[in-house]
Amino acid sequence: xxxxxFKTEADAWSWDQQKKKGAAGEEWTGVRNFQARSNMRKxxxxxxxxxxxxxDEKQVVGIVEVIxxxxxxxxxxxxxxxxxxxxxxxPKPVTLAAIKAEPKLKDxxxxxxxxxxVQPVSEAEWAFVCKMGGL
DNA sequence: GCCAACGTTGGC
DNA sequence: GCCAACGTTGGC
Numbered sequence: 824x825x826x827x828x829f830k831t832e833a834d835a836w837s838w839d840q841q842k843k844k845g846a847a848g849e850e851w852t853g854v855r856n857f858q859a860r861s862n863m864r865k866x867x868x869x870x871x872x873x874x875x876x877x878x879d880e881k882q883v884v885g886i887v888e889v890i891x892x893x894x895x896x897x898x899x900x901x902x903x904x905x906x907x908x909x910x911x912x913x914p915k916p917v918t919l920a921a922i923k924a925e926p927k928l929k930d931x932x933x934x935x936x937x938x939x940x941v942q943p944v945s946e947a948e949w950a951f952v953c954k955m956g957g958l
Numbered sequence: 959g960c961c962a963a964c965g966t967t968g969g970c
Numbered sequence: 971g972c973c974a975a976c977g978t979t980g981g982c
Binding site: 856857938 | 966
């Protein structure tokens with residue numbers, strides 16, 4: 824199973840909003856970057872990802888699961904999205920500062936290319952960040 | 959609020 | 971197809 828990281832600003836689409844959608848999930852819309860889109864196209868149902876708040880917080884706040892693979896956005900059919908549902912809170916949110924301070928995570932896309940909004944996460948990185956977050 | 963880094967656009 | 975200019979993002 825592959826792992827990912829979804830970046831969002833809390834005032835655009837927050838973890839609370841995502842959680843309120845429950846098991847029905849919600850389309851992950853607004854991706855207008857080709858690299859991010861190609862990452863979404865690689866996702867399989869059941870893949871999991873980190874839900875990351877950028878902006879003021881800059882921390883991983885939860886875990887989401889892909890419940891529908893890449894398809895056109897219902898409101899902007901020229902673009903694509905996947906559907907995500909919230910799976911779990913991070914017991915202890917993992918901050919960008921903590922990630923940057925950890926040598927094992929120095930190659931994370933979040934560190935190397937923070938602007939990319941949908942990122943791949945390696946298995947080792949996934950396990951390590953989960954551990955840091957208390958999962 | 960600033961600035962560096964990156965992606966996209968458009969002229970050639 | 972290249973590259974300069976521009977706009978946007980996001981960390982600080």
